Amino acid sequence: MTNLNALDPAAVAEEAAIEHDGVVIAKSRIILRRFLRNKTAVAGLVIFVALTLFSFVGGYFTSWDKETIDPFNIGMGPSAEHLLGTSQAGIDLYSLTVEGTRISILIGLVVGLVSVLIAAVYGCTMAYFGGKVDKVMLFILEALIMMPALLVVAVATSGGGSGLKSNLPSWLLLIIVLLIFSWMGTARLIRSLSMSLMQRDFVKAAQYMGIPPRRIVWRHLVPNIGSLLVLDVTRGVTGAILAEVAFSFIGIGIKVPDVSLGVLIGQATSQVSTFPWMFWVPLTVMFLLTGSLAMMNDGLRDAFDPHSSSIGSAAGRKAKKSAKKKTS
Template identity: 80%
Template structure:
């Protein structure tokens, strides 16, 4: 049987192959990120830890409050996979709870701080004049405040009025107060350059509401900065939680976090090494995966970066017989 070749079909195929295919920017960024094996590995580790923090409790019949009087300070065993603490509490249950609290603090503080810094910084650049001066003064005053003293007062005996809140929620509030100022200053600088663009000036002349211009024209154009700052903010919040809890001014009992577990076992590393190395390893995996993702996102957003190849579209050839 003879194949009939349609010249019109061949002409259409040539046009498809030779035409420039427009690819959405978000799709290009996604392709570049997925080509970065290190970043994908970081994403996989972070998702695995996130899943572990919510379903890891089903791996053991014990919880973070039940004491096993027959296995006090025991190492890993079939009954307690990661061993028990000096009080006979299952370490796996405590690590699951601590990982969940640390991730929750990091994600909430990282996300809200980016939102606050974007709105505050864009508003400073948009309104300018006296509004910018007043907002900048407030920003500089907050930057000069000693964060560690405020955390100590809020979570210690000086914060009796706030003790009704869970210690992890109180720490989120305190960290959120001090985590957005640096990004807000950078957003202000970038937004001031965007204010000189023609489309922003046209929107102002057309009488579009101010907050609508900020939301639709300024914030989306600094999206790459905000995404990168989100991953950095999550990492910074996790490390701050670990540091404050380690020195005793962060998470308080009965709440548990990775910082609390590391701090409680520091003085007994030789006697109960599993109590120290297990939460420390989880913390390294959590912060390391976020750093790997941040590097991959930075390269994906940078159009001049060639570390992960190009994002050219490949059009499959269609054969007409």
């Protein structure tokens, strides 16, 4: 009987190892090494982790919060008492930035992770069953793609969905709306890749052996597009953060009293010349967030690339020895 795992590239990738000069290196370790050798990617990871920690523990380093008003320091610049200054209402900008960063990162992570999961399941299901199932699911996908996302966000967050609006915080409502529209492009790409995988021997062997469809999708289709999914997560997080900032900036995203980077940037735009710290602080944080994610995405793409020039130390030693033999 045919060994199914021996035919499945994903299964082989999990168990396979690369041997150089007697040193056995697992594939996952090679990918990690490639990523860690990319100084730009590591810098992006450090910045993102630092901002995430700042958003969750930064509030413990100040006695002010986002709701307390300091009547003696209204619209004041950075000082010893208020590290980043205060807003026009006298609220500590440091506390607002901590809260806004946390909400923006939360929106990005939830939308980025969940949307990719939905896209993977939906796209692989379309490819596996094909036929009428694929046609119906593709019709639904195309119909959702044609829906005007901007209009739906505006209606959902401005009170048009009265019941939801009164019961859910604006940031959670925005997450739900973004999840509706953020997975469809990835799902179409995954469908195309999965259809090619359906013609591979290891999938056909699994079908002949009577393995349930759910297990085939999760065990054989999804792992073979794992690198694409990982890259789409970082892109999805970046896209969700930028979408939150854009929607909140034009007034249809996060609503006061909830705070986000988009809200802070939008409120300070008209006073950028009078209160520059209110504008540049959240804008700088947003650039650091999206920039760090972009650097991580580039590093992950190189790490997953089988033709990457980032090789292990053992491989490097072997390459040097081969070069010496050729020259001698």
